[in-house]
Amino acid sequence: MSKAVITYYGHSCFKVEACGSSIVFDPYENGSVPGLQLPSDLTADAVSCSHSHGDHNAAHRVKTSxxxxxxxxxxxxxxxxxxxxxxxxxxxxxxxxxPGLTIAHLGDIGRLPDEDEYAQLSRADVVLMPCAGYFTINSKEAAEIIKHLKHPCLTVLMHFREGSTGYDVQESIADVMRDIKNVKRLKTSNIIIDSDDVPDEVITLQPEQ
Incomplete structure (x- = not known):
């Protein structure tokens, strides 16, 4: 039915390529996220920014067609x-x-979804989800949301601290993994999703820099 390539650029920034089109979610301003910098040659057909904070709305960092x-x-x-x-x-x-595939980017959601929001999220096959608290839902809340998703569903964690990247006030990925079990840590920046074979798992990706 459909295939999508999802590439992670750190924090909440992803590029999704599918059906001959591409979109970048939540590009961040250089210097806004400790330890991260977007590639200077990032391109897409469109940009989607979840809100107006500088670590999510640097649309000018992406050359769009x-x-x-x-x-x-x-x-x-x-x-x-x-x-x-x-x-x-x-x-x-x-x-x-x-066709056959819905991807949801949760932006900086700051509380558990209500009944209607859960109903809409339950139709997603792939969910890009913050998980490290302070600015967004924390790891316990992310784990609760994962319980309500349909299965199979691929959850890709984002907006967490690891090593020298991310904000000190956020939970580290090690902290997150105490509440979200069986996280698969992929050593790649991208993943190909086939609508006929969506993996039922929670993963992290390495940022493309």
Whole structure:
């Protein structure tokens, strides 16, 4: 039915290539995320930014073609915190859908989904999910969301601290893995997803730099 290539650039930034189109999620400004820098030659047909913070909305860092996308894209807005957005504002969950495959990027979701949001997430085959707290849901909340996803579903963790990358106030990936069990740590920056064979697992990718 459909195949998608997902490439990770660290923090919450991914490039998805599918159906002859490409989109970059949440490119970050150079210097905004400790230890990370986007490639200078990053290109895509379109850019999607979940919210207006500098570590998520550096659309100018991506050279875009402006071509019409060959997959559908839609967004729902959620709070960036546990206080209905009054502390950090709002952030988007973005869904891209193609024949047989839906990918959800959770942006900086700051609290557990409500019933309607869970219903929409339950239709996703791939979920790109923050997990390290302070700015977003923490590892316990991420583990709770994973329980509500349909199966099979591939969850790709993002927005965590590891080594010299990420923010000191975030949980490290080692902390995260105490709450989210059986995380598969891939030593590659990208993965190919086939809609006929979606793996039912939780993974991390190495940032492409």
């Amino acid at each position: 402006g071509r019409k996308l060959n997959f559908d894209i839609r967004k729902i807005t959620v709070p960036h915190d546990h206080h209905n957005g009054t502390h950090r504002g709002l952030s988007d969950i973005t869904f891209i859908t193609m």
